[in-house]
Amino acid sequence: MSDAKTRIAKRRPRPKHVPVQQRDFRVCLRSNPCLQSPPSGLRNDIEHGLQFLRQSQRILVLSGAGISISAGMPPLKGRDGLAEYLSEDLLYKTDRPRWYEKMRELSVAASKAQPTPFHEILVSLGARLHQHVTQNIDGLDVKEPGMEPKTFALHGRLQNLRCIKNPGHTSNWSEAQPGEVCESCATEPDMRNPARQVRRNSHMRPNITLHRESVPEGTSERLGQLLQDDWDLLVIAGTSLKIGSCYDFARKLSNKIQAAGGCVIRIDPKAATKRVGQIVNIDLLLPADAVARRYSSMPS
Numbered sequence: 001m002s003d004a005k006t007r008i009a010k011r012r013p014r015p016k017h018v019p020v021q022q023r024d025f026r027v028c029l030r031s032n033p034c035l036q037s038p039p040s041g042l043r044n045d046i047e048h049g050l051q052f053l054r055q056s057q058r059i060l061v062l063s064g065a066g067i068s069i070s071a072g073m074p075p076l077k078g079r080d081g082l083a084e085y086l087s088e089d090l091l092y093k094t095d096r097p098r099w100y101e102k103m104r105e106l107s108v109a110a111s112k113a114q115p116t117p118f119h120e121i122l123v124s125l126g127a128r129l130h131q132h133v134t135q136n137i138d139g140l141d142v143k144e145p146g147m148e149p150k151t152f153a154l155h156g157r158l159q160n161l162r163c164i165k166n167p168g169h170t171s172n173w174s175e176a177q178p179g180e181v182c183e184s185c186a187t188e189p190d191m192r193n194p195a196r197q198v199r200r201n202s203h204m205r206p207n208i209t210l211h212r213e214s215v216p217e218g219t220s221e222r223l224g225q226l227l228q229d230d231w232d233l234l235v236i237a238g239t240s241l242k243i244g245s246c247y248d249f250a251r252k253l254s255n256k257i258q259a260a261g262g263c264v265i266r267i268d269p270k271a272a273t274k275r276v277g278q279i280v281n282i283d284l285l286l287p288a289d290a291v292a293r294r295y296s297s298m299p300s
């Protein structure tokens with residue numbers, strides 16, 4: 001055999017290609033001594049997902065409309081979906097009175113709705129859940145005891161109203177209705193002549209941030225601080241992460257968590273997009289409530 005052929009014969013076989021997600025997951029398993037057995041698969045590997053949920057000590061949950069559907073709140077997409085009402089360039093621009101009416105209906109529905117099994121799981125995670133970041137505006141999460149201090153509602157909450165010109169002018173629905181003149185602006189003294197009051201053209205609207213609107217002051221800083229903190233589990237629940245800023249936050253957090261040996265779980269019955277799939281270790285294609293029930297039934 002020629003030298004060249006000998007070299008080829010002795011050459012080690014190339015390692016089989018391992019997808020990025022699987023490689024990351026193995027890193028995750030190696031660094032977590034409580035998870036010794038290999039994963040049977042990334043999709044619907046609920047046993048491993050539940051183990052991480054049970055044993056992780058610093059958890060951040062990023063949630064979306066999917067966790068509130070079983071409470072009777074509308075989904076983001078589809079018939080009667082919220083998408084038409086949550087974009088600055090759709091109904092808000094074309095038919096403001098109808099938008100106000102829809103916001104009022106949603107607010108009433110949210111006030112009557114009860115938290116879902118998944119919301120209850122957030123409470124049962126106790127001190128191990130350090131932060132809940134939600135895209136939801138329904139406020140169901142903070143109906144649960146102890147959730148207000150650890151919940152960051154990225155897009156505001158329906159339950160509050162604010163002035164369109166001065167966001168610091170706020171009220172609730174018992175004090176004002178959307179479209180009504182802002183009383184604070186109306187009674188604000190004229191700075192050039194404090195003895196006078198000037199009626200300014202400003203009115204109240206639900207204190208939520210619509211798509212394509214600027215986020216409230218401080219939002220980016222708060223998300224940046226969360227990226228600085230240490231986490232060992234990110235749970236992405238009930239959201240497709242279509243909003244670019246939410247996806248970017250999840251991607252950066254996922255990179256950091258996986259580099260430190262932590263894990264990223266996605267919970268949603270709809271398949272992930274390719275780019276979201278790439279930042280997830282375990283993709284549970286199940287409704288959030290189904291995972292919550294399985295978690296609740298685990299022996300403690």
Ligand SMILES: [Zn+2]
Pocket residue numbers: 163164165166169182183184185186202
């Ligand atoms: Zn005002």
